[in-house]
Amino acid sequence: MRLLVVSQDFPPAVGGVQTWTERVARALARFWEVTVLAPAAPGDEAHDARMPYPVLRWRTPHTSAFGAIVPLALPWALGRSGARVVLCAQAATAAGPRLAAGAGWIDRYYVTAHGRELLWAPLGPMQRRWRGAILGGAAAVFAVSRFTAGVVRGLGVPGGRVVVTPNGVDLDRFRPVDPGPWRRRLGLERRPVVLSAGRLVRRKGFDTLLRAFATLPGTLSNAALMIAGDGPDRGRLEALARGLRLPARFLGRVPDGDLPALYSAADLFVLAAREEPGGDVEGFGLVLLEAAACGVPAVACRSGGVPDAVDDGVSGLLVPPDDPPALAAAMARVLSDGSLRRWLSCGARARAARSGWDAAVEPIARRIAQDAAPGTARPARRAA
DSSP, X not given: OEEEEEOSOOTTSOSHHHHHHHHHHHHHTTTSEXXXXXXXXXXXXXXXXXXXSOEEEEOOSOGGGHHHHHHHHHHHHHHHXXXXXXXXXXXXXXXXXHHHHHHTSSSEEEEEEOSHHHHOOTTTHHHHXXXXXXXXXXXXXXXXXXXXXXXXXXXXXXXXXXXXXXXXXXXXXXXXXXXXXHHHHHTOTTSOEEEEESOOSGGGOXXXXXXXXXXXXXXXXXXXXXXXXXXXXXXXXXXXXHHTTOOOEEEESOOGXXXXXXXXXXXXXXXXXXXXXXXXXXXXXXXXXXXXXXXXXXXXXXXXXXXXXXXXXXXXXXXXXXOHHHHHHHHHHHHHOHXXXXXXXXXHHHHHHTTBHHHHHHHHHHHHHHHHSTTOSSOOOOOO
């Protein structure tokens, strides 16, 4: 079978959906002939030459406009790939396949739902109805969390066509490494370290983290806070840290190759995510799995799909969103109790071990295989 994967988010651009698309396409290519359709991007030729499948690029003024361009690019991509089955990495790219299925150009299409893109509806009920029609026409919708699955069902998609497929993590790349170099570089050899990472936007709740960190008990006065990532909220967050007299370290964007060492340098990882007006919410929280794979326990907020990434009391602790006192209490509990921290660290690694990309892709591959040949338990690997 030939499968076309369509995504507006794809490497060399960086982000959670970009990672999801590349890893899922790579895994599915073991079973079928996979081709990817994505926007052109600086450095894409060097990147695409390393991929185990062909990548077709279409020029677009901005990646956010790619969904509107897919109906124009899709006939060309279908002709080049010979595919009659399409997997859309996000709902924004699914209108073209919906039209193609109606015209008989493809047999069926699938859509991945991450969360917040389904809740943002500035055009109101009309946009929600159109989104429901696009998802409703799919053979199945792959939701990255139970929260996202509920959003999809709320748009009218029958439960039997909603498949929960949590995100995965690269277990070969993310694993505990010697934290010494990072700790020495930052002068943190003998201090407890709290790390948070992600795009600096309001839904990540970095301001809640800063306010919580400022109230840690005096016994943790030597604790250090590191925030990795960049984004439009950085200036506001730095000003807040100064106002709270916090020596928080804003590291900016950390190169991908340095992330395992950065995670390993931390004693605790925190994601204080919350839902913002307009449905801006964390659909899963991939950074939590990356930290877990490096043996770092987490404290995170019960928001969106975050509870699917943390086993409360086993791999980390969950607290209410937008509640600095509760967040501070959970951080202090983990940082002050070495036995608890070791217990959660072991649980974090076990949680991550169940979440490699092979495990994450398996329900996607199984559903596609069953639709292609009803009664099929799982897809057969392609001959080498």
